[in-house]
Amino acid sequence: MxxxxxxxxxxxxxxxxxxxxxxxxxxxxxxxxxxxxxxxxxxxxxxxxxxxxxxxxxxxxxxxxxxxxxxxxxxxxxxxxxxxxxxxxxxxxxxxxxxxxxxxxxxxxxxxxxxxxxxxxxxxxxxxxxxxxxxxxxxxxxxxxxxxxxWARDACMVLPGTHSKWVRIADGRMTRFATYMTGEVFAVLTRHSILGRLMPEAAEAGDDARDGAFAEGVRAAQASGPGDLTHQIFAARTLGITRRMAPELLKDYLSGLLIGHELVSGLAHGEIDPDAGRTDGCPLLLIGDGALCRRYVQGLGLLGVEPTARLENxxxxxxxxxxxxxxxxxxxxxxxxx
Amino acid sequence: MxxxxxxxxxxxxxxxxxxxxxxxxxxxxxxxxxxxxxxxxxxxxxxxxxxxxxxxxxxxxxxxxxxxxxxxxxxxxxxxxxxxxxxxxxxxxxxxxxxxxxxxxxxxxxxxxxxxxxxxxxxxxxxxxxxxxxxxxxxxxxxxxxxxxxWARDACMVLPGTHSKWVRIADGRMTRFATYMTGEVFAVLTRHSILGRLMPEAAEAGDDARDGAFAEGVRAAQASGPGDLTHQIFAARTLGITRRMAPELLKDYLSGLLIGHELVSGLAHGEIDPDAGRTDGCPLLLIGDGALCRRYVQGLGLLGVEPTARLENxxxxxxxxxxxxxxxxxxxxxxxxx
CATH class of the missing domain: 3.30.420.300 (2-keto-3-deoxy-galactonokinase, substrate binding domain)
Incomplete structure (x- = not known):
């Protein structure tokens, strides 16, 4: 200081x-x-x-x-x-x-x-x-x-966080955007809902296992239809109760589900075509903290999209x-x- | 006692x-x-x-x-x-x-x-x-x-609650079901997220206004695409901040969004066709508490489905x-x- x-x-x-x-x-x-x-x-x-x-x-x-x-x-x-x-x-x-x-x-x-x-x-x-x-x-x-x-001419900027923002840029201006309460929903579910009860305070799983659980959540999000989220998150309980997933991985699975849902929706509304494996000429930029952005990069990759760049603060x-x-x-x- | x-x-x-x-x-x-x-x-x-x-x-x-x-x-x-x-x-x-x-x-x-x-x-x-x-x-x-x-031959039974259940019945047996954490997600969002901050403890709005806000939430859910929920719930904040909706109605709007998402998904997976305005020959039964079931009846009606019956305890x-x-x-x- x-x-x-x-x-x-x-x-x-x-x-x-x-x-x-x-x-x-x-x-x-x-x-x-x-x-x-x-x-x-x-x-x-x-x-x-x-x-x-x-x-x-x-x-x-x-x-x-x-x-x-x-x-x-x-x-x-x-x-x-x-x-x-x-x-x-x-x-x-x-x-x-x-x-x-x-x-x-x-x-x-x-x-x-x-x-x-x-x-x-x-x-x-x-x-x-x-x-x-x-x-x-x-x-x-x-x-x-x-x-x-x-990028000022045409880009989609994604700022992950408590309230993630997807901002479309055209001709040097912010033209439209959408907020996703991804980080806050994750926080309240893990801290205050029944889902948190099966999740140990300190995760002891290895990075590969955690990435795997996260990917499983993203893939479930990718397969989802309208309205499925409040059903799908219950799996962060049932996978634990039925011992299909180790307790220390349930948080990563839930994170994958929530970030996955954001990515599926954000890409659709951003008119970025995941099937094309690219952002259709429109650069996709991730702006924010390294660890969280890493998760978004992983999730986007599972959906077939590679962000153009990652920018810190x-x-x-x-x-x-x-x-x-x-x-x-x-x-x-x-x-x-x- | x-x-x-x-x-x-x-x-x-x-x-x-x-x-x-x-x-x-x-x-x-x-x-x-x-x-x-x-x-x-x-x-x-x-x-x-x-x-x-x-x-x-x-x-x-x-x-x-x-x-x-x-x-x-x-x-x-x-x-x-x-x-x-x-x-x-x-x-x-x-x-x-x-x-x-x-x-x-x-x-x-x-x-x-x-x-x-x-x-x-x-x-x-x-x-x-x-x-x-x-x-x-x-x-x-x-x-x-x-x-x-x-009904034992063929029905879809919906049990609204903290964890709503959609249960398909065939030949006297439960054949498949899905849980929706609708009630619990509503509770943690109103009590523990930023959305609750704009919501007064005691609602003073009239029934018509509350039904209207609930319906607005259901209609937003009806118009939603995959992954949209964590974006749409943010409207329970922005509608308050921009004074588009009275604070005492924001809870009903959020309730409409969450119940609406459950209904959209449940009807789709239950293979119940809302466009047909009926349950395609399969009776749709609501089982549970009167006040909550009333909301489900209202929501289903907005989606063009009339439940076959409401059953209490x-x-x-x-x-x-x-x-x-x-x-x-x-x-x-x-x-x-x-």
Whole structure:
């Protein structure tokens, strides 16, 4: 948690402020991360309730940087802009690009006089089904859009997680997306349903066996018809009770089922043809944590799809692009500090 | 909890002993319920742990009946026969009829010298998918099979609940079935997931509005493709956040989604054609609690299917048939007490 060294080219403080953690990045005018810090003060775990909690968490994380570099612009994305955040930055509708995010950002002035520009979330409101929302992922996506014009033209970006997002990109904009509660459903089923009772706390199975159980779940999902999920998950109990599967593998099987269902649906709605063994010209990008993304790669492979690329934490890059779009720092080559 | 009046024709004590409750029926030789009692001593809520807990719960419920009618046979069905029950009555495979249940029952002798005959559960083990299990429902089904030879020949029986069961009947036997964790998934999502946060504890909406929200969920399920469920349930959040649906209706919407998915899948696998507006000659029977069954009737109606009948608690009748099949009492007309 030490501030570490900073350089005199520091141009931006960027905050990735989510539900359970706060991550800060000190960046130079080219978007390079000079220093980073993190603490557990996500918006549901502030050091004190309400606005003073946001103020304190911000001061604790960024006070050193601001003392060393007075007047640095500060941007933030994630749940800090939700109705439960520091200030609400209402959702902007699809289609939306990084410029849209900047033009609809909300500024909040901290007690110390520092202004923080907070990115809005995005909503997708199709005519024939309920609206969908995301917040935080738009920043990760902005980090990809700026650096890869080819993917910005046409891509499907998958961000696995508690609430996985499948986002379709066209002409540099998010045009539509769908949320899958895969991670959260897995968590509540293993922790709070009867399925968790047969699952040992610590898994002792080898990687190959776990991959095998996961694959079995994915294949069951692949063979499923509409509405089958709440039936299929019961197998995570019956396979244990009938001793067809070792207890330490039941979690992986359930994970395969749930991720498999997400992949089957996401690929279908993304108009990505698994039978073609490719994404039909549309690059499929996985963005997120390595271990979870590995599972998605395995699952996609079982469905005959190879993702075009796997990208880890693109949030710092996205916050940097958001700051450029908001006019807080100059684009590359025009940085007044260089 | 008083024993109430009993007649000298008492011929059987029948216990429906589940996870959360214990229900007892004093019956005459024709299967009529002379008296009934219940307490909360389901197998996960015994007055003390282990066998002494079963002994005590049994003595508290049936002691008065046994004192008044020494030597009465006692039968039991439900989770009391599970691995966590008083004595394990292992699952019997499909196809299974009431005679199968009787021939594979397990006897346990109580400390007071009373013998209790416990019915086994049933397993269905298809070649191409994981095994399924039920325990307790086989008794409810036995109650229908004996009285309705027409339904015993060919029917689909749906038993809504925490773990809903869809059971296909042919030639007097359970031939195959599927479990849907609909009720439990609804419970864990509303209690433990982010979806519950927007749902007020006490619903204040009118019945029409609640039926409307439920119907909207069923229609979304009807329009769904494979794997869509974990996406669709997120609407129980977004519809609230975007104020498209009143908070007090979100639970009904989620219920409609989950029950709708079960109905879509159950009808498809039961080979019951919703487009035909009928069950294709195969009677569709709903067995269970009135309020929940009402929702299933509403959901089926939206899918163009009208159930043939709704039956409430058929467990006493089934336990009586189980006792006959086990030779503990004589069939109707041959009762030695009459």
């Amino acid at each position: 030490e501030a570490g060294r900073t350089r005199d080219t520091a141009s931006l403080i960027a905050l990735d402020w989510g539900t359970s953690s706060l991550r800060g990045f000190l960046m130079d005018g080219g978007g390079r991360v000079l220093d980073q810090r993190a603490n557990a003060h996500g918006i549901q775990n502030l050091p004190q309730p309400g606005i003073p909690g946001f103020e304190q968490a911000f001061a604790e994380l960024c006070g050193g940087w601001l003392a060393a570099h007075p007047g640095l612009p500060v941007v933030a994305g994630g749940m800090v802009g939700s109705a439960q955040g520091w200030a609400e930055a209402p959702y902007v509708p699809c289609p939306a690009d990084t410029g849209t995010l900047a033009s609809r950002a909300i500024a909040v002035d901290s007690a110390s006089g520092v202004r923080i520009l907070i990115a809005p979330g995005v909503t997708y409101d199709p005519p024939d089904s309920p609206p969908d929302i995301l917040r935080g992922e738009e920043i990760q996506i902005a980090g990809v859009l700026a650096d890869r014009p080819d 693109t949030a710092p890059r996205g916050l940097f692009q958001f700051a450029i779009a908001a006019g807080l720092i100059a684009p590359a080559g025009k940085d007044p500090h260089v | 008083e024993a109430g009046r009993t007649r000298d024709t008492a011929s059987l004590i029948a216990l429906d002993w589940g996870t959360s409750s214990l229900r007892g029926f004093l019956m005459d030789g024709g299967g009529r319920v002379l008296d009934q009692r219940a307490n909360a001593h389901g197998i996960q809520n015994l007055p003390q742990p282990g066998i002494p807990g079963f002994e005590q719960a049994f003595a508290e419920l049936c002691g008065g009946w046994l004192a008044a009618h020494p030597g009465l046979p006692v039968v039991a069905g439900g989770m009391v026969g599970s691995a966590q029950g008083w004595a394990e009555a292992p699952y019997v495979p499909c196809p299974a009829d009431t005679g199968t249940l009787a021939s594979r029952a397990i006897a346990v002798d109580s400390a007071s010298g009373v013998r209790i005959l416990i019915a086994p559960g049933v397993t269905y083990d298809p070649p191409d998918s994981p095994p399924d299990i039920l325990r307790g429902e086989e008794i409810q089904i036995a109650g229908v099979l004996a009285d309705r030879p027409d 058929t467990a006493p009748r089934g336990l009586f048939q189980f006792a006959i099949a086990a030779g503990l009492i004589a069939p109707a007309g041959k009762d030695p007490h009459v």
